[in-house]
Amino acid sequence: MDVNVTKNGTELTVEVVGRLDSLTSADLEAELDDAYEGVELLIMDLGKLEYISSSGLRVLLGASQIMDEQGKMVVRNVTEPIKKVIDMVGFDSVLNIE
Amino acid sequence: MKELEIDALKENLPQVLAFVDEELESVECPMHTQTTIDIAVEEIFVNIASYAYESGVGNAVIQIEILREPLSAVITFIDSGKEYNPLAKEDPDITLSLHERKEGGLGIYMVKQSMDDVAYEYKDGKNIFTIRKILD
Numbered sequence: 001m002d003v004n005v006t007k008n009g010t011e012l013t014v015e016v017v018g019r020l021d022s023l024t025s026a027d028l029e030a031e032l033d034d035a036y037e038g039v040e041l042l043i044m045d046l047g048k049l050e051y052i053s054s055s056g057l058r059v060l061l062g063a064s065q066i067m068d069e070q071g072k073m074v075v076r077n078v079t080e081p082i083k084k085v086i087d088m089v090g091f092d093s094v095l096n097i098e
Numbered sequence: 099m100k101e102l103e104i105d106a107l108k109e110n111l112p113q114v115l116a117f118v119d120e121e122l123e124s125v126e127c128p129m130h131t132q133t134t135i136d137i138a139v140e141e142i143f144v145n146i147a148s149y150a151y152e153s154g155v156g157n158a159v160i161q162i163e164i165l166r167e168p169l170s171a172v173i174t175f176i177d178s179g180k181e182y183n184p185l186a187k188e189d190p191d192i193t194l195s196l197h198e199r200k201e202g203g204l205g206i207y208m209v210k211q212s213m214d215d216v217a218y219e220y221k222d223g224k225n226i227f228t229i230r231k232i233l234d
Contacts, residue, residue, distance in 0.1 A: 093193075
């Protein structure tokens with residue numbers, strides 16, 4: 001997995017590339033933990049995400065909960081296979097998917 | 099039937115998935131079904147790696163069998179760790195709001211939702227967890 005982080009003022013774009021699984025989710029969580037400060041809009045770009053397991057979904061949930069306190073998180077470019085997994089656990093109703 | 103015996107360590111996940119995927123690819127399993135199975139296999143193997151053995155490293159045995167009519171995969175996970183029935187875990191409430199959502203129980207819930215059959219038994223000191231998925 002690769003994470004590309006772009007900060008533009010209070011807007012943070014995080015592009016997740018590859019596999020978000022039990023081995024890589026902690027790396028994304030650590031990247032996010034270092035980046036939240038001062039962020040009002042977090043854009044999670046999942047266009048190049050190939051695979052997500054429950055550990056990845058937990059990171060998305062945690063990020064969304066943190067951002068709800070200080071601004072907003074949106075999820076963009078969700079592909080059909082990833083959307084299916086998000087829907088399976090009902091996260092489509094708690095994540096702002098654009 | 100093919101079998102892989104491996105140390106129940108999270109870092110062995112890629113080998114476990116490679117073992118399963120090789121079998122699925124040999125019968126031209128559709129990619130979306132393979133991904134669904136990979137997610138379930140990850141949840142179950144990582145669960146064993148994280149909780150089955152309290153001290154030291156134990157092993158896990160993963161068996162895969164391809165059945166015909168309908169074409170399906172039966173995958174069995176066997177460990178000798180402490181008795182634990184993941185199916186007894188209460189399903190997460192997926193209607194709760196963002197802040198009420200808990201992170202626990204998601205993995206096994208996904209397994210139950212996505213597989214055609216799941217079964218657990220504890221026999222001769224072993225946890226035996228079986229999933230079946232039709233390969234369509």
